[in-house]
Amino acid sequence: MKSLDFDFIIIGSGLAGLVAAYHAADHGTVALISKSELDVSNSYHAQGGIAVAIDKDDRPENHFQDTLTAGRGLCDHDAVDILVREGQQCIQEIISCGMEFDRNENGELFLGLEGGHTHRRILHAGGDATGKLMTSFMLKKVLGKKNITTFEYTVAVRILVDDGHCYGVQALQFVSGENILFKGRATVMATGGLSRLYTRSTNPHTATGDGVALAWRAGVQMADMEFIQFHPSALSLPGEDAFLVSEAVRGEGARLLDVNGERFMEGIHPLAELAPRDVVAAAIFRQMKKTDASYVYLSLKHLDAKYIRGRFQSIDAHLSRLEIDMTEDLIPVAPAAHYMVGGIRTDLWGQTNMPGLYACGEVASTGVMGANRLASNSLLECLVYGKRAIEKARRNLQEPKKTDNTPAPIFLNKETDEEFLSVKNELADLMNSHVGILRNHEGLISAFEEVNKKSLKYNAPSNDYNHHKIKNLIDICRLIIQSALVRKESRGGHIREDHPEESAEQTKHIIQQLGKEIQYEPVRITK
The missing domain is CATH 3.90.700.10 (Succinate dehydrogenase/fumarate reductase flavoprotein, catalytic domain)
Structure with a gap:
């Protein structure tokens, strides 16, 4: 199995991954791994824009409050404060680097209005092509960095762990079928969301939650997985x-x-x-x-x-x-x-509970989004926390691991393609029916039992990539359902018909970790 060594390994080429790779390149060698083409991501398809309080009649405090209101009491105040304040600087930086946002006839930045915002603060590019133009802009910047090596059509299949530390990922290259060990001193998950888990989704077909499943299986903490935002x-x-x-x-x-x-x-x-x-x-x-x-x-x-x-x-x-x-x-x-509101739990610098492993973008739960993402905060979070993850990682680069552990390879098998699609569609219908916009105990239990039946069939170890993907989907469905069952209230993107009101007692994050009981984490409130 081929082994490649880098200082930083970035998994995912959406805006968060591109921002992380761009900043990491100033501090070492970088591998940027993309499951498809480099420009296929949720970021690329984002139409709405990017929220930032830069109007003379607006202030970060207003943006802060609007984010908290939308987040229904589950936003960590310190994380939101960082977003709205450092976001201003990040926007100025990207504009100074040449990113062009739409302007009015007087040459002033055009500011739009979206749901949940009390002020016009949404920057756009190309009208409704903001994600496409921002992602393309950052991709051009990334491709101009000599010490970034890109790997398209390459999917991470396993996080490499030794003595509780992440030292890289195992990946499968779709074109050649080759397994590659990417060994790094810091690994950043920027794999995006999971909304293709549902029958109706606005996401590209690549958004199947791979990063969540891999991190979960490696023992990384997940937070607030019950909150799925429906556009x-x-x-x-x-x-x-x-x-x-x-x-x-x-x-x-x-x-x-x-x-x-x-x-x-x-x-x-x-x-x-x-x-x-x-x-x-x-x-x-x-x-x-x-x-x-x-x-x-x-x-x-x-x-x-x-x-x-x-x-x-x-x-x-x-x-x-x-x-x-x-x-x-x-x-x-x-x-x-x-949009996946929860995800891999991180601190304010993108650090997970596993040394050497970081997360940013939609796959991460930084505490910004709470129970419901405020419109157009996601691209801003990519800029702010993609940069912060590298700031933390570069200061804490691990010594290269000299382990001889070689994981089992994963192989492509065309004969199981139809089996995977069949299971994926069955799970998508199940999630749409019972774990969608409106939920109740009976439906969630029914979905949980069905997912467990699927799990029994695919429990045995397998080197088949399609079986690996099925296990990923099963794990993610179970995480969402378990968390939805525990949260006996209606809040944000989680609405229980049998518990229609918010509960003050449940104003806390639900934390899941493999092999451990569900934990509860208080919301961080600014004093």
């Missing part, structure tokens, strides 16, 4: 993917109507369509049940057509291909799994 407005057409219609569309005044043409958000929340995502998604879901429909409508008929087409060029182009005029036609939308 309220994903296109709902037969035979079409759940294409995301950005929240910024509602920020510009779009209205939600049920199938009878009735506007319904005004009586549910003071901010109506601009309420936090958990509120809007749940309201849409309930309205769909009430009207016996599989979607609601998004209407922009009352808005300036020329402005809307210019502001949302990518969305307009996509809908036009489907013969939908976003300025004249009602757009059918329904919630879709969008």
Whole structure:
């Protein structure tokens, strides 16, 4: 088995991984590992923008409070404070490096408004192509660094652990079928989310939670896995993917109507369509049940057509291909799994409970997101915490491990492709039915039992990559379900029909770790 040595190993090429690789390159050699092409990630598909309090009428304190409000009492105050304050500096740095955000006719930065924000603070690039342009910008910067070596179509299959320390990862190269040991003095997980675990998802097909499963199996702590954010407005057409219609569309005044043409958000929340995502998604879901429909409508008929087409060029182009005029036609939308709010538990510097292993981006639970992510905070978290993870890692680089332990190889096997797809689809349907927007004890227990049945079938050790992926999916489903069963309340992205109210006693993080009982961690409150 080939072995390659680097100072830093970065797993994932979304914005968090690219930021981490860029900063790590100033302190040593870097391996950047991507499961697919380097530009395939949730970050790349982010339409809404990036939130930062830079307007003269806005302050970090306002952004801080809006984040806490959206997070429903589960945000760690110190983590949010770091985000909103250091985020300003990170934005200025990326602009000074040449990143261009949209500006108005006076040359001033254009600031949009999205759900949960009390001020216009959302920076955009290319209208609704912010993620694409930011990711492409950082990728160009990364490719210009001589001591970064990139590995596309290479998937991490095992975290290498010796005496409780991470010393790298085992990876499988899809093109050659070769197993590679990437040995490093610091390893950073930036593998993104897991929302492809659900039938309807806005995520690319690569977002299957690999990083969560690998870290869990290695003994790393997970936090708040019950909180899955469903984006309220994903296109709902037969035979079409759940294409995301950005929240910024509602920020510009779009209205939600049920199938009878009735506007319904005004009586549910003071901010109506601009309420936090958990509120809007749940309201849409309930309205769909009430009207016996599989979607609601998004209407922009009352808005300036020329402005809307210019502001949302990518969305307009996509809908036009489907013969939908976003300025004249009602757009059918329904919630879709969008963002993993919890994840690998880290400290304020991206450090996990395992020495040598760090995490940043969507895969990490830094304490910023609480029970519900505030819109457009995710790209900012990538900038801030991707950089902080490297700041911590470079100061704590481990001595290279001289272990002779060689793990068993993982092999590609085309004959089990259909088996994997079948199990994946069964699990996705199960999660959608019982662990979706609305949950209850009976449904969660039913899902847990079904997942355990699957687990028994795939318990035996296997060198088959498809079986490895099935085990990953099973582990992740079980983590989410177990955490959802324990949290007997409704809060943020976790809504229990049998426990509809928030419980003050459950204002705490749920921590899961392999081989240990569930732990509870208090929310960190700034004094």
